Each structure stands twice: as C-alpha cells, then as structure tokens.
Amino acid sequence: MVPESDFLGREVVEIPFPEHAPLVAGLKSHDYFGDGSFYLLEAPGHCVGHMLGLARTTPSPNASWILMAGDTAHHPAMLRPSPHVPLPAPLEPLVPAALKGCARDAPFMAPPKPGGSIHHDHDVALATLQVVTALDARDDVWVLLSHDGSMDDDVGGRMRWMPEEANKWKEDGVKEYLRWKFLEKGNSVYRW
Template sequence: MAGDYLVDPKPPPNLNIPESTCTVQVSIIDSTSRFELNIAPFLQPDIKGKTKLTCPAFSFLIEHASGKKILFDLGVRKDFENLAPHIVEMAKKGGWIVNTVKNVSEIISENGTEPKDIDAIIWSHLHWDHTGDPSTFPNSTDLIVGPGFKEAFIPAYPKNKDSPLLEHDWEGRNLREVYFEEEGNGLKIGRFNAMDFFGDGSFYLLDSPGHAIGHMCGLARTTSSPPTFVLMGGDACHHGGEFRPTEYLPLPTSISPSPVPKLHKGFCPGALFQQVQPDKKADVPFYHIAEGFAHDKKVATWSIHGVEEFDAADNVLVAIAHDDTLLDVLDFYPNTLNHWREKDLSNKVRWTFLRDFAEAVEEQE
C-alpha cells in the first residue's frame, strides 16, 4: 500500500465500534437545498480559484427493523424567508444565495413515507441549513437535540427576538436533549462519546462538539458481516479538503478519475495537488477553520480529527452535510446506501473534492 501514496500512511486508530448483527436501512436525501456563500469566513487559507462554497444540504432517513423511522437533519426550509428574523437579516447582509425547491416532508411523501410515519427528527445542530421545517411533521414526531441545547437556545423567537431559532419548531412536541454521559453509559466510538440510539448497535449518536453547541454526528451500521457503516457528519466538516488528506490517508500517487480532465484525462498524478496544498504536504488537509466561525475552534478542530479517523477506516463511508461531490456518486433516496461498499462508492468519491483546485493546479503547470 505504501507505494500507492506520496508518503507512507500511518495505521489509523481503532474506532472500537461494538459488535452487533443489527443494522438499519439508510437513505441519503437530497433535500433540494442549494446555497452559495463566500468561503473565506468559513475556511482558510485562500486557494486560487475556490472562492465560494456551493452547497447542498443532505438529510438522512434511518429505518429500524422495529419499523421506527427517524430523520437526521432536514436541510433548509422551503420558505427560507420565514426563518427567525435574525437569520433572514444575516442572509441579506451576507449576500447569501439560498434556494430550496421542496421540504424533506414533501420528498418522503412523494416516495411513500408520510410525515406521520417519522418517529423522530434529529438535528445535528441548531443552524438554519439543518433544521428545515419541523412544523410539516405532526406533533407525534419527537425533536432530538444535542447536549446544552435547551439552556442555550430556549426561549427562542418570538420570545427571544435575537434567537436564530423558532419556538414554533418544537411547540407541542417532545423536545428531547441527549445527555451522553448519562445515556451512553461511558460508551466511546473513536474519540467521541456515543449513545446507542435503538439499544441494539444499529445506530449511534456521537457527541462531536465545537462547530456549534450540541453538535452531533450519526453512525449507522449498514451491513453486519462484514460490518460497514455510514457516518453522517453534519457540520463537523464543510469541505473534503478540511479532513483530507491525512497521515492515515495521504494523497495517492495517482488519482482516477482525474479531478483535472482538461490537463490529465483518465487519471492524474497526486503530486500536482501536493504542490497546491498550502503546506506542500501530502498528508495534511488543505483547509482549516477560519477564525470566528466555529463556536469553539479548538474543540471543533479536535472533532475534525475524529472525522479523519473514521474516514481512514475502509468500512466507513463519511457523508458530511454539504459535500457537493456526493451528488454525482451516491445512490440517493428512495434508493438506499446500504450496499455502498459493494459499489466502491467511498473510493469513487474520496478525492473528487480536488476538482475545486483545478485552477490552482493549472497555474502550477
């Protein structure tokens, strides 16, 4: 394997995922949300040619053997202008371009799953591009949030005029906050405190703090023998270059399909991208978090390193919420992701983000 990479990879740490024969059915939903933001306030350093984050916002449908169905994140609500005034004003000042064609509730209804069939919505965190519109689900659908949420964000708008959230999103429904230390019984998966959601090892919530108060990832077991998993990364990272390459997964010597087909058809040398990596290193990510973006930059960076460890495991598919490179590769709802490994989807998508640096590579040539 060493000859396949520009530098020798280090063995990744053991994730210590408990054994189980129980799985869930996982579908990734293209929520139809699309938005465009300047990249500089979010990720640094500047890399020539990459000035915008052009993002989808993914949701996940998790179906348990018991018949229970849950959604992990909801993308952006269709009527974006009806978000809390604080967020709408921020979007205007920032020049955000935001468009959503359908709410997730509409998408699942069109494919045979009614909103009343959803037992719970899990917000990876509180931000507007993940919370969607819970009011399109009945009050029988619980809303599950991460640690610290209630203390930090209740009351919400209109009781708190400056809140980024709407009180209406949880009024009349069970708002459940996850307490990892109590509910997880000391369970750790990778570096993260974890909670076995269904109690059978099929789906875990991971305490992945830093980006926002209460941020969580989801880890779904997609097959049992051999065990495979999908990590729903939320906003632990925002771009592939934020958690790739790493010391466990350096740039390969040859990349196929070529991220720069104008220069190299079929495949291209990984060394081209090492030259545009800000530190000229093959085992360090291209980006780091910009100052002032994360709730706690140091802790958020720690969580990113945790995602890197999952990404280095060949039986884990990492799907962060805004990774536009997934759109052309993954099987989207109503299809499922459970056979992602058989289809080699992780390898097909892993280095696709490098296409964002085509202009920088062309300048080097």
C-alpha cells in the same frame, strides 16, 4: 430524555450524554434504537448540541458504517489527504497549481484559526475533526459532510440519494469513487 415542544409544537427530545456514556471513536455515544444500528455521537465543538450520526449499513461481523459528520468540516479537503489517507501518486496531476506546495499527507485545507471561525469551542471542534479524519481512513466507514458539494456531480451515478438505500456503498466502491472528486476540474467544490 425530557420531551419538550419546539416552536411548531412538535416534540423535541434531548439526547443524554452522561459522563459514563460508552465511547465510539473517543466520542460519547447514545445508542438511539438500543440495538447498535444507529449511534448519535456527541461533538459539541461546532455548536452547542452538535452531534454526528453513525449508521450501521451491513451486519457484523463485517459491519460497515456511514458517518454523517454534520458540520465537522465544510469541505473534503479539510479531511484529505491525511497521514492515514495520503494522496495517491496517480492523482498527482489533478492537484491544482494553488496546492502544488502542499504536503501529500496533510489536509489541503487547514481548519480556521481561533477567532476566525464560528465554532462554539474551537479546541473541541478541532478534536472532533481529528476523530472524523481518522474514521475517514477506515475501509468500513464512509464519512459524509453536510456541506460537501463534491458529490453533487456524480457523473458515474454511484451516489445513492434518498429514498434509495446506501447499504451496499462498500461493495459498490462508492467511497473510493467519490473520495478525491473534489480535485476534479468542473467539480462543484473545485475552487482553489
């Protein structure tokens, strides 16, 4: 790591991802604290240097994690439904008319086509999206997207906002509660 200064004079540290870096879900990782509690994952498809953060929220042997997926996707409908997390039949009435013809085991929103996106490397961005979609299906990983406004309307009050701890997200059922919020009329991202 080579410290540099940014334009405000603060120290900037470059995170190394050498060829032999340990893989987490197929992505090169950097154990930031050296204790397995927080990993930075290399995901350069969106832009050069784009990373994901993977924070352990409960200890092993039944560890749970929050994946801060950055700009991997800008809407949860790019992750869900999926072959791993098909749309549950009881939620079928929530599907807007514009999506009625969509498969129930494929994301409602397709990623942008090459040339139609701002991705630095379109193919790498799509590969990262596939990894995040697979992680989204795991019971022990809660995926958070940077621009996911669907959680803003947390009427049930289950979201934990800084500086509150989110360590009990799994125990509290937060992921399941929020997973399909984007299909509810009145939700911030309900724009079909």
